[in-house]
Amino acid sequence: MPEFSAPNEIRIVRTYDAPVQAVWDAWTDPAQVAQWWGPRGFTLTTHSKDLRIGGTWRYTMHGPDGTDFPNKTTYHVVEPLRKLVYDHGATDDTPATVPRHGAVRRTGWQNPYGHDHGPGRC
Structure with a gap:
């Protein structure tokens, strides 16, 4: 995995016991x-x-009490089966939720191997 790019960056890593294709599809x-x-x-x-x-994912989260929460995600990096970087928490009327150095917080998924090494290897 790449090193941190900023001193205030937090990196959370999770290993999935699943083929890369299955994880990519889940996202x-x-x-x-x-x-x-x-x-x-x-x-x-x-x-x-x-x-x-530059593409967007528009969705609504429906709370258990019936409250709807519209969301818009914008994709910044899309490398199939390898990397997905996007902002999070925006709507048509509000920007993404967490500003960082004049930009937005970006979240994502990355396969550090670049290809499928089989179950439990990514």
Whole structure:
């Protein structure tokens, strides 16, 4: 994995015991994302997902009390099966939630190997 790029950067790493394709699909396929995205008890409706640099994912998280939370994510890096970087927490009326050095917090997924090494290896 690349080193930290800023002294205030936090890096969280998780190893999945799954093939790279399955992990990529879990992050990029709207039907699969709906099974795990958001807080426990919430459901998710994807309105559109344009998985390319500059593309957006528009979705609504539905709270257990019936409150809807519209969201817009913008993709900054899309390298299939390798890396996905995006901002998080924006809407059409508000910017992404956590500013950082005049930019936004970026979150993502990265396969440090660049290809599938089999189960438990990525």
